[in-house]
Structure formats: C-alpha cells, structure tokens
Amino acid sequence: MRTWSQLTWRERGILARGKIRRFWLVHFRPRAVEASLARRRGECDRTGACCNLLFACPLFAADPLPACRIHRHKPRVCRMFPIDERDLRDRDIISPGRPCGYSFAPRPGDAGGALRND
Secondary structure: OOOHHHOOHHHHHHHHHHHHHHHHHHHHOHHHHHHHHHOEEEOOOOOOHHHHOOOOOOOEEOOOOOEEOOHHHOOHHHHHOOOOHHHHHHHHHHOOOOOOOEEEOOOOOOOOOOEEOO
16 A cells, blocks of 8 residues: 555645545535445455545554444545545555455446446
C-alpha cells in the first residue's frame, strides 16, 4: 500500500477531491448514492486501502486482520464506500496491486459489461 509521501501532488489532489465528493454525495445527495449502490456488486475484501485514502484513518487496525475499530458506529461515508466507479479508481491509487472486492454493474442504457476493479 502506498503512503502519503509516495503520492504525487496530482494524486493527492485527486484523492482530496474524492473525499470532498463522497462527503457531498452522502450528506446532500442520498438518492444518487442509493441509485449507485444498487449497481454495486461483490463484497469487501478487507484490503484497508479505502481507510488510507489521502490519510490513514486513526481508527483502522491492520493487525491481526484489517478492521475498523468502530465498525458498528463508523461514519456514513465509510459505510457507503465505494459509492461509484470513481471511488474504485481513487482506491487503486493507494493499492494498485490488490483489487477491491466491489464492482459496479453498468448504468441502464450504458453499453458494455460490468465495470470491474481489476
């Protein structure tokens, strides 16, 4: 997993915009989030990459297994991750060698198959 010091300024900017976008969507566009999550497939592989986007979450415990110390009470933004394909791309900046367990079915009317993160 890549650390803050290993990221370029461009990557840091992408991750910062992603954090702001996710916060906005979860708190002010719940219907859009709901529609997007309906397309989400798969399950969490517990890589911990989403807990290290832009900065390392202080509530993330990597050992013995990657887990959130406040899993039952974690913030809405964390519970909803990934909201859409952009979140998977953000996540891949941090952990490019280990794909996320989630993917997204295409939006109605989109050509092509499911968008997978691998």
